[in-house]
Amino acid sequence: MFREEDLTFERVERLNEDGVLLHDKKVVSDEQVLEMYQWMLKARLLDEKLLRMQRQGRIGTYAPYSGQEAAQIGSVFALEKSDWICPSYREHAGNMVHGMPLEQIILYAKGHLHGGRVPEDVNILPVQIIIAAQTLHAVGTAYAQKYRGEKHVSVSYFGDGATSQGDFHEALNFASVYQVPAIFFCQNNQYAISVPVEKQMASKSIAQKAVAYGMPGVQVDGNDVLAVYEVMKEAVERARNGEGPTLIEAVTYRLGPHTTSDDPTKYRSKENVEPWREVKDPLRRVRLYLENSNLWDVEKEKAFVQTFQDELDHMIDEIESKEKEFPKVEEAFEYVYQEKNAQLEEQQAEARRIREEGDWHE
């Protein structure tokens, strides 16, 4: 008989909440830690900026990722640029590091027609809204790599809620059956909108689900950027060496609402959130480590924040000054098929005419 009690549970940790390394072996240099921290800080500032813009009516519904920077950035640091990312809608931090331009993230938030377009040399799939659908895309892109004999890997990012979907289980099974170079990176941020993870599943961890599919499963402190990097690095190496897929569960916390449309006070207490906002914050412990190593201080932080905020504000000003020139409805007809059919041609002309003649808005 197989029983949950027989499994060994271990959560990988490398940097404690006070910024102290838990053991001597460190797989990244201090320069890399500094670089990771700077990306995390940028990501936090971008998230806060977008949240404010939503409150001011300057972007549409927005799904903030604050609290999950270590999980996303630590894992993406273990990838090569040629590796694929199949993201959900809460992955701007990781995507940025993998090469998604800031402008593109802002255009997506603004509901620009090209908001979902990823630059040609960046291997990131468009934002996925349907929960867990992208886990299968990671299997397929990984299969294509294996088929062509390439050494790239595919990573699917998703949350704890996604592990309830059939697609997730089907993806793990396919990946394992075909031994493709795929990594399933779950950010267990503890809530699927309002439903806490203990009501999402009756198992003790997400990582253990890997056992059922015959692949390694790892649980890691998702707010510990060094631990995340390390477990991801190992999974990537296995995948690149033809040793098949891995499921990683990064235990983290969504500090904000699910999206700007919901009110988390309906389903969780202030006491529940506070520790995550303070001692458990993923940026805090890296900053403490860097400060203790004399690589960072208050002045450097201040200057860095100022520089990035200026850059961001300038970019947003540029975009907003061109809102009148955003693509119009008739351009949408260009992306339905390779070639427009007769009905689409006719409707496109009608859409253009109505817009040009219309005085019903503006």
Added chain:
Amino acid sequence: MSEITMIEAIRQAMTQEMERDSRVLILGEDVGRNGGVFRATDGLIDQFGEERVMDTPLAESAIIGTAVGMSLNGLRPIAEIQFLGFIYEAMDQVANQAARVRFRSTGRYHVPMVIRSPYGGGVRTPELHSDSLEALFSHTPGLKVVMPSNPYDAKGLLIAAIRDEDPVLFFEPMKLYRSTKQEVPDQLYEIPIGKAKVVREGNQATIVSWGPCVPMLEKLVDQYKKEGAHLELIDLRTVAPIDAETILESVEKTERLMIVHEAVKTNGIGAEVAALVSEKGVFSLSAPILRITGFDTPYPVGTIEDDWLPNEKRIKDAIQQLLSY
């Protein structure tokens, strides 16, 4: 009577039916502690407990499949799909299971369940939150599809849906959830499924619509009336089955027909209404039948959705065209 919004009317219908009938229960994502993402089930978990207001794991196919099982064994579930675009995840359970059980078992089993889901545009949602998918289900024998446009109809139709012995999809235009209030009776009442309503009477042209487009059309028809043009507006309320009689009677009088819907044009409900009138009422017509609908692209991003949806300008142009014959 009290003045309430559509979301309140929907909540009232569920509350009162659950008080009346212990077989009725609710399941869906975030319907419990959170009270639903639009607050449709707000407070219900406190009144009826977790056993009857189930915060399910995140799995649309499991929600619908479980509800099918519940209804096969004596319960009357109301399943919520958080946004209609997410129902594709549950398509097998809706179209191959819920819809076919009565037929498959030649009446030994049936599935008295309701699937509630918000849909419709104009509210700047992310992708897949605004799609109008009614045609998919009206093309599936065994399903009924109800699409109210106001609080009064929403309450009466939802009660009828809960009491119906067949699976009913109950689609709620999210743009109208809180846009207006209306006098709604406090007690339970049913509005028959499959019955359209003539919401404005006129004799010069018929406009058939449902759901989110209806309030805009009411305003427009009232404007035309002031200018001396008398248009008839029919709110279908149920798109499967379609109330052919009401449409044909109207077209016989007005000789002109236009259908307005948010869903994409090709093979939409508008095509079915037009085909119906072509088969049974073609000799009444003095003008071609017109359809003003969403265009045949996926539902677009927020910056262009207002130009994609049926808007006043498009509808007015079409009315001019109809009246010119």
